[in-house]
Every structure is written in C-alpha cells, then in structure tokens.
Amino acid sequence: MAGGGNIAAAPPVPRERRRARLRDRVVAGAFLLPAAVLLGVWLVYPAVNTVVRSFYDRSGDAFVGIDNYRTLFSSDPLLTAIRNNALWVAVVPALVTAIGLIFAVLTERIRWSVAFKVAVFMPMAISLFAAGVIWRVMYEKEPDRGAINATIGAVADWVDPPGVLSSARASSPALAGGTGGGIALRDTVRPGGVALMGLTGIRASEVPDDAREAVRPASRPGTVTGVVWRDFRPGGGRAGVVEPGESGLPGVTVELRHSGGGRVATTETGPDGTFRFDGVADGDYRVAIGAATFAAPFDGVNWLGQGLITPAVMMAYIWVWAGFAMVVIGAGLAAIPRDLLEAARTDGASEWQVFRRVTVPLLAPVLSVVFITMIINVLKVFDIVLSVAPASVQDDANVIALAMWRTAFGGTNDFGLGSAIAVFLFLLVIPVLALNVRRFRREQ
Amino acid sequence: MANVTFDGIWKVYGDDTVAVRDLSLDIGDGEFVVLVGPSGCGKTTALRMVAGLEEITSGELRIGDRTVNEVPAKDRDIAMVFQSYALYPHLTVFENIAFGLRLQKVEKAEVEKRVTDAARVLGLEPYLRRKPRALSGGQRQRVAMGRAIVRRPRVFLMDEPLSNLDAKLRVQTRAEISRLQSDLGVTTIYVTHDQVEAMTMGDRVAVMRKGVLQQVAAPQVLYDEPANLFVAGFIGSPSMNLFRGTIAQDGDALVADLGEARLPLSAATLERRPALRAHAGREVVVGIRPEDLEDPAHARDPDAPRLRGRVVLREALGSEIVAHLATGLRDVDIDPEERGVDPQEAGIAEGAAVSGETPLVARISPRSGISEGEDAELAVDVSALHFFDPGNGLGISDAEPVIGASA
Numbered sequence: 001m002a003g004g005g006n007i008a009a010a011p012p013v014p015r016e017r018r019r020a021r022l023r024d025r026v027v028a029g030a031f032l033l034p035a036a037v038l039l040g041v042w043l044v045y046p047a048v049n050t051v052v053r054s055f056y057d058r059s060g061d062a063f064v065g066i067d068n069y070r071t072l073f074s075s076d077p078l079l080t081a082i083r084n085n086a087l088w089v090a091v092v093p094a095l096v097t098a099i100g101l102i103f104a105v106l107t108e109r110i111r112w113s114v115a116f117k118v119a120v121f122m123p124m125a126i127s128l129f130a131a132g133v134i135w136r137v138m139y140e141k142e143p144d145r146g147a148i149n150a151t152i153g154a155v156a157d158w159v160d161p162p163g164v165l166s167s168a169r170a171s172s173p174a175l176a177g178g179t180g181g182g183i184a185l186r187d188t189v190r191p192g193g194v195a196l197m198g199l200t201g202i203r204a205s206e207v208p209d210d211a212r213e214a215v216r217p218a219s220r221p222g223t224v225t226g227v228v229w230r231d232f233r234p235g236g237g238r239a240g241v242v243e244p245g246e247s248g249l250p251g252v253t254v255e256l257r258h259s260g261g262g263r264v265a266t267t268e269t270g271p272d273g274t275f276r277f278d279g280v281a282d283g284d285y286r287v288a289i290g291a292a293t294f295a296a297p298f299d300g301v302n303w304l305g306q307g308l309i310t311p312a313v314m315m316a317y318i319w320v321w322a323g324f325a326m327v328v329i330g331a332g333l334a335a336i337p338r339d340l341l342e343a344a345r346t347d348g349a350s351e352w353q354v355f356r357r358v359t360v361p362l363l364a365p366v367l368s369v370v371f372i373t374m375i376i377n378v379l380k381v382f383d384i385v386l387s388v389a390p391a392s393v394q395d396d397a398n399v400i401a402l403a404m405w406r407t408a409f410g411g412t413n414d415f416g417l418g419s420a421i422a423v424f425l426f427l428l429v430i431p432v433l434a435l436n437v438r439r440f441r442r443e444q
Numbered sequence: 445m446a447n448v449t450f451d452g453i454w455k456v457y458g459d460d461t462v463a464v465r466d467l468s469l470d471i472g473d474g475e476f477v478v479l480v481g482p483s484g485c486g487k488t489t490a491l492r493m494v495a496g497l498e499e500i501t502s503g504e505l506r507i508g509d510r511t512v513n514e515v516p517a518k519d520r521d522i523a524m525v526f527q528s529y530a531l532y533p534h535l536t537v538f539e540n541i542a543f544g545l546r547l548q549k550v551e552k553a554e555v556e557k558r559v560t561d562a563a564r565v566l567g568l569e570p571y572l573r574r575k576p577r578a579l580s581g582g583q584r585q586r587v588a589m590g591r592a593i594v595r596r597p598r599v600f601l602m603d604e605p606l607s608n609l610d611a612k613l614r615v616q617t618r619a620e621i622s623r624l625q626s627d628l629g630v631t632t633i634y635v636t637h638d639q640v641e642a643m644t645m646g647d648r649v650a651v652m653r654k655g656v657l658q659q660v661a662a663p664q665v666l667y668d669e670p671a672n673l674f675v676a677g678f679i680g681s682p683s684m685n686l687f688r689g690t691i692a693q694d695g696d697a698l699v700a701d702l703g704e705a706r707l708p709l710s711a712a713t714l715e716r717r718p719a720l721r722a723h724a725g726r727e728v729v730v731g732i733r734p735e736d737l738e739d740p741a742h743a744r745d746p747d748a749p750r751l752r753g754r755v756v757l758r759e760a761l762g763s764e765i766v767a768h769l770a771t772g773l774r775d776v777d778i779d780p781e782e783r784g785v786d787p788q789e790a791g792i793a794e795g796a797a798v799s800g801e802t803p804l805v806a807r808i809s810p811r812s813g814i815s816e817g818e819d820a821e822l823a824v825d826v827s828a829l830h831f832f833d834p835g836n837g838l839g840i841s842d843a844e845p846v847i848g849a850s851a
Contacts, residue, residue, distance in 0.1 A: 163645070339527075343591075344532075344543070345496070345518055346496070346497070346520075346523060347518075347523070347543050348544050348595070349543075350518055350520055362534060370636075
C-alpha cells in the first residue's frame with residue numbers, strides 16, 4: 001500500500017486487485033442479465049410503449065393528445081365499466097374478507113375442519129376462467145339446465161306449488177277470463193243448475209294421471225253441480241259440450257261466488273272433472289276456476305340477463321377467493337395466543353364479546369392484508385367476467401380490464417383507446433399497491 | 445368473596461390420561477392456598493377447572509354455595525392472572541385494566557376511579573396510556589394484577605404469575621402479591637412449581653403429584669411433618685436426605701440402623717412418633733434435613749451421633765456451607781425431577797456424586813474447616829429425624845396421614 005503520509009493521492013491499485021474487481025462486476029452482470037432482459041422485454045418496454053401508444057389514434061399514425069382519455073370518460077360502455085369496477089371494489093373485498101373470517105372462525109371449531117377447508121380452498125386450484133365456465137353453466141336460466149335455478153325452483157315449487165294447469169283457455173264464449181285472474185262462467189247459475197266449464201289448450205302431458213272420462217253431472221235441487229273438462233278430442237268435437245272421449249280435469253279448484261263478487265265456497269274437481277256445491281241458498285251465483293289452478297311453475301331467475309349479471313359474476317369470484325381469505329385469516333387466528341381469549345373469558349366476556357373485542361382487533365393486520373390484496377385483484381378483474389357473462393350482456397357486465405381487452409383486441413382493434421384504458425387501470429392500482437408496500441415496510 | 449370447594453374432582457382427557465384424580469379440597473373464604481408440585485402434576489388443570497376454562501370430568505366444584513361445574517367462565521365471577529400475563533396488546537394499560545369493567549357496563553366515572561385506584565396501589569399511574577409492549581416484565585405483571593383486582597371478584601386464580609420475572613423482582617413481587625391479597629381479603633388459589641413461593645405466600649400449601657393431592661397444610665407443618673416421602677423430598681431446599689435403614693432394638697432403646705451408622709432414637713422422638721415402636725425390626729426410610737447436620741466442632745451437642753463420608757462438593761454461600769458427602773449409605777430412589785429443587789441445582793449435585801449414589805447434603809456453619817476430597821464427620825440432630833414406611837411411602841407417626849384434611 002501507499003506510504004502513510006500521502007493521504008490525498010488515491011493509493012495505486014495493484015493490477016491483480018483491479019482485475020479481481022472487474023471479474024466481480026462481470027459475474028454480477030451475468031447473474032443480473034437474464035432478469036434484466038426479461039423485465040425489460042416483457043415489462044418495461046411494453047409499459048412505456050403502452051403509455052406512448054395511448055396518445056395516438058386507432059392505427060397509431062396520428063398523435064391525438066388526450067383525446068383517448070376524453071373518450072374514456074365520455075363513452076357509455078366505458079363509463080359502465082368504470083361504474084361496475086367501482087361497485088366491485090365497494091362490494092367484493094369486504095364480502096370476501098367477511099366470509100373468509102367467518103369460515104376461518106368456524107373451521108377452528110368444527111370437527112371436519114380439514115375437509116371443510118380443502119373444499120373451500122379448492123376453487124383456488126382452478127383457473128379463474130374455468131371457474132367462470134362452471135358458474136356460467138350453473139347460472140343457466142332453464143331450471144333443467146342450470147344448477148342454481150334448479151335448486152331455487154325445487155324450493156320455490158315446494159313452498160308455492162304450481163297449479164294443475166299452467167296453460168289453458170276457455171273452449172267456448174260461455175266462459176270469460178284467462179289464466180291470470182281465473183276463468184269464470186259468463187252467465188250466473190242458480191241452485192239446481194249445471195256449470196259446464198270446458199277448457200282447451202292443454203297438452204296431453206299436462207292432464208293429470210288420475211283423470212277419467214268427463215261426465216256431465218245431473219242437476220240436483222239446492223245444489224250447484226258442474227264439470228271441468230278438457231273440451232277436446234282427436235278429430236274435433238263440439239265446443240262447450242261434454243262428449244265421450246273427452247277427459248275430466250281432476251284437482252282443479254272451483255269457486256262459487258256471489259253474482260256481485262265475493263267467494264261463497266270452494267271445492268275441488270274429482271277424477272271425472274265433476275264438482276258440486278251442496279246446500280246453496282237460493283240466488284244467482286257465478287262459478288269460476290281460481291287463478292291458483294293456472295299458476296305456472298318456477299321458470300328460472302335470469303342470472304345471465306342484464307340486471308343480475310354483475311352480482312352473478314361477483315358471486316362466482318367470491319366463491320373462488322373465499323378460500324384464500326379463509327386460509328390467510330385462519331393462519332392469523334392460529335397465531336393469537338389462547339391465553340388472551342381465555343383471559344377475556346375470565347374477565348367476563350361472552351364468546352361474541354371475545355370475538356368482537358379481542359379476536360378481531362388482533363386480526364386487524366391480517367384482515368387489512370386480505371382486504372387490500374382483494375382490492376388490487378378486483379381492480380384488475382377480467383377473465384371471470386369474460387367467461388361468466390355471455391357476449392350479449394358483456395356491455396352490462398363490463399369492467400375496466402375487460403373494456404381494455406374488448407377495445408384493443410375484441411374486434412374494435414382501437415389500440416390507442418385500449419392503451420389509454422390500460423394506463424388508467426394502472427394508475428388506479430398504484431395507490432393501493434403503495435399502501436400495501438408501506439404496510440410491509442412498517443411490519444418489518 | 446367466597447370459599448371454593450373441590451369435591452371428588454376428576455379430570456380425564458380423551459385418551460384416558462388422568463390429569464386430576466379425585467381431588468377434594470376446601471378453601472376457606474379469604475384464604476390463600478398455593479397448589480404446588482412438579483410439572484405435569486395437575487395443579488394448573490385444577491386451577492383452570494375453577495376458572496371454567498377446562499371441563500370437569502366428574503365431581504363437584506363449588507364457589508360459595510353455587511355448584512359451578514356447568515357455569516361458563518364469564519359468569520363465575522373469578523379473575524385469573526396468567527403466566528404469560530395475557531395482556532391485550534391492542535389496548536392501553538388503562539383499557540387493559542378496565543376491560544372487565546367495560547364488559548360489566550360499569551359507569552364511566554366509576555371505571556375511571558377504580559382503574560386509577562388500582563393503578564395507584566400497583567404503582568402503574570405513569571404508564572396508563574402505554575401499550576403493554578412498551579412495559580417491562582414486572583410492569584406487565586402488575587397490569588395483569590390490576591386487571592384482576594379492579595373487578596373485585598370472589599376468587600383470584602393465579603397461574604405461576606411470577607415465573608417470567610427475574611429472581612430479584614420475583615422476591616419483591618411475591619411480597620407485593622401477599623400484601624395485596626391480605627389487604628383485599630379475596631380467596632386466592634395460586635399455582636406454582638416453586639416451593640419457595642409456596643412456602644412464603646400460602647396460608648396453606650397443597651402439594652400435588654401426578655394428579656393426586658399429597659398433603660394440604662400450613663407451610664411449617666408441611667416442612668416439619670411431611671405426610672409422605674414425596675412431600676418430604678419436594679419441600680425444602682436442599683431437599684431432605686433419605687436413606688434406607690432398619691429400626692433395631694438396642695437394649696431398652698431403639699436405634700435407626702443405617703448400616704454404616706446407628707442413630708439412637710430419643711425419647712422425644714418416640715413420644716412424637718409412637719408408631720415407631722411397632723416398626724422395631726422392620727425396614728424404614730430415615731429422613732434428615734440438611735440443617736439437622738452440623739460440623740461436630742460447631743454442633744450444639746458435641747456428643748451427638750455422627751455420619752462419616754468424603755466431601756465431594758463444598759459450596760460456600762457465605763452464611764453457610766452446603767456440603768455434599770459420599771457416605772455409602774443406602775439411598776432411596778426418588779426421581780430428581782420430583783424433588784423441589786431447581787433442575788440446575790440438581791444437576792450440580794448429580795455431577796458431584798462419585799458413584800451415582802445420592803450424596804448426603806448438609807448445611808453447616810460457615811466456620812467449618814471441612815474441605816473437598818477429605819473425609820469428614822457430621823453430627824446428627826437425632827431429635828429431628830423423619831421416618832417413613834418404605835412400603836407405602838407414608839410418614840410414620842401416630843396420627844393418621846393428613847392428606848386432604850383442612851386446617
């Protein structure tokens with residue numbers, strides 16, 4: 001080394017040292033190169049290019065300034081996308097966190113918790129797009145095809161059973177009304193009269209199995225009798241007349257009403273379609289078939305229609321992410337010392353108070369990690385919307401990322417506007433991301 | 445305030461592990477009872493059953509007149525101090541102490557007053573706005589105490605509250621807890637593995653071993669009249685020397701024949717333990733407390749019978765010398781873990797033993813001239829000998845063994 005007195009001059013570095021330093025740099029560079037190339041080619045260059053491209057027009061020839069950004073905030077489909085995305089941010093992160101918390105707390109207490117956790121976490125193993133396809137099929141409107149409508153239908157039809165006949169109309173002008181409000185005889189009936197109520201437009205498959213050939217009942221004093229029958233036989237027949245080969249309609253609810261309105265009595269038709277009201281006081285009455293008879297079975301909620309498509313996609317998304325939230329929150333829960341919960345109990349706290357005043361505050365850091373992660377995910381939501389929403393309602397289900405894709409690649413091929421949307425989305429994510437990074441720093 | 449009664453309490457875990465076996469114990473109103481025993485003896489389980497944190501397998505537990513087997517922890521009106529203190533890390537010291545009061549919906553002004561009072565008693569006033577993580581171990585311990593006393597519960601439960609403190613602070617806090625308890629007069633159950641805490645703090649001490657209650661008595665009684673070999677070995681530090689021997693007839697008198705030495709039994713001893721006569725000619729275990737041995741030069745009675753051995757370890761503590769002697773006497777096999785000795789201390793003693801046999805430990809005058817590696821004689825105070833039946837381990841006296849009796 002240099003002499004002790006010569007401080008100002010840099011000590012001459014021996015050649016070997018210099019070579020060693022150079023070799024270190026080359027080695028470091030060699031290790032950095034692959035990452036630098038990958039980042040540069042697939043991240044930095046596209047990002048910069050996207051920003052630049054967002055100031056050019058559709059074909060990339062003309063510089064248009066901020067026109068693309070103006071369009072972004074003035075065209076209806078794009079505003080829908082921004083509104084929908086806002087809705088996603090408002091609803092989904094909170095729901096995912098809440099559901100994850102509930103699952104995590106419950107799985108701590110149930111015996112089959114491992115099986116339950118696996119089941120809830122399983123969707124994480126499926127790609128979002130595939131999960132979307134699954135839900136698309138489950139959301140089918142026809143109860144015969146969509147699992148969700150089938151389930152709702154089974155419950156709805158059990159709570160409010162469909163009528164015997166869902167599509168029928170009067171066979172002759174003697175009857176008035178329709179399936180909505182019930183069908184009634186135009187003319188009034190007096191005790192001893194016979195009410196003939198012929199219906200047509202009933203498919204053979206709709207005729208109840210226990211039906212027998214219709215019979216025209218005899219007139220009896222003090223009694224209103226009648227028959228409800230399928231006024232149709234192969235080859236025609238006369239309307240309003242009970243003929244051999246025509247089937248009675250059993251199980252139909254028939255109402256006897258005052259001529260001025262108001263129900264007197266109800267009864268049900270027998271296997272041959274006949275009914276009767278005994279002990280009827282003298283006077284004019286109307287006979288009608290109640291609307292309940294014509295109640296249609298459940299025909300499915302239109303999940304994939306304009307109105308419900310966004311909630312429907314959200315549900316699918318929550319199904320996928322609830323498992324993630326559960327596992328992360330469950331880990332946080334396991335890290336809470338048992339002592340603390342026991343101390344709260346001996347301090348006089350009920351289970352709810354323990355949860356509310358000890359568990360949740362101690363979980364707050366974990367909850368906020370899940371919440372913020374979900375905000376970022378939800379801002380970027382894309383594939384599940386594309387796979388759940390049919391093309392016809394994608395305008396209604398639109399979100400920013402999907403709008404970007406549809407604008408740039410979905411036929412419009414407006415790369416200028418598409419780039420502007422992408423830049424806008426990027427700007428939205430940055431503050432949330434910064435929040436997360438700051439959190440991490442503080443925890444370290 | 446209330447008494448606590450264990451009536452035939454069992455705790456059996458799913459895999460037939462018995463943690464507490466048929467525990468019956470009456471704790472009087474305002475009494476300070478210490479549950480002590482080696483780890484795994486069931487003392488903490490017993491405490492947690494009182495707290496309502498552990499289900500009772502069978503038996504009846506009463507607090508006051510109320511059977512509380514099925515009462516949840518929150519309704520038992522007890523306060524527990526945990527070994528880890530279990531302070532709520534997200535709340536300030538004030539809110540930690542006030543936690544129970546807030547749950548009871550005590551009026552704001554009243555909460556303020558009671559918390560401030562408790563903080564003054566415990567010297568926590570400067571720290572009320574701090575979070576627990578900003579406190580030292582001793583301060584945290586006092587916050588945990590504050591949380592317990594502020595609610596004025598019927599029973600205090602303390603689960604090794606001092607074991608996380610350093611030795612000096614432990615001594616100081618020990619005294620503070622004792623004073624606080626006697627000021628407040630609240631029934632207290634205190635669990636510890638440290639016999640010094642047990643001896644200094646408890647009105648009565650309950651010694652447990654493997655889920656079974658061994659003896660309940662006032663500390664001095666426990667020390668002077670251990671009911672069985674386990675209690676004899678567990679209580680006292682260094683622990684009692686135990687050797688096998690026989691009671692032999694020597695003319696009119698009885699002697700304890702230890703093989704190498706014969707210790708005559710004084711009239712006073714026989715008067716205190718009349719049952720010894722019946723053991724004449726039979727094998728017994730003889731117990732000698734270390735302080736009942738002395739260098740003959742400093743002994744009160746220079747003619748006292750002596751035990752001989754080689755000094756394998758001499759620990760000068762200033763006020764006394766603890767001498768370990770290899771004697772060749774037949775010792776009694778007791779698991780060192782079950783002796784109430786610090787494992788480290790036990791380690792030293794073990795390392796010092798020449799042949800695997802337990803050395804004779806004596807606390808003798810600091811002016812004694814004995815030195816390591818030399819042979820020495822020690823005078824035995826024969827009036828203070830303890831005797832146990834080697835068959836069942838019970839102390840030999842006239843009285844029935846005092847297991848489970850209340851004071």
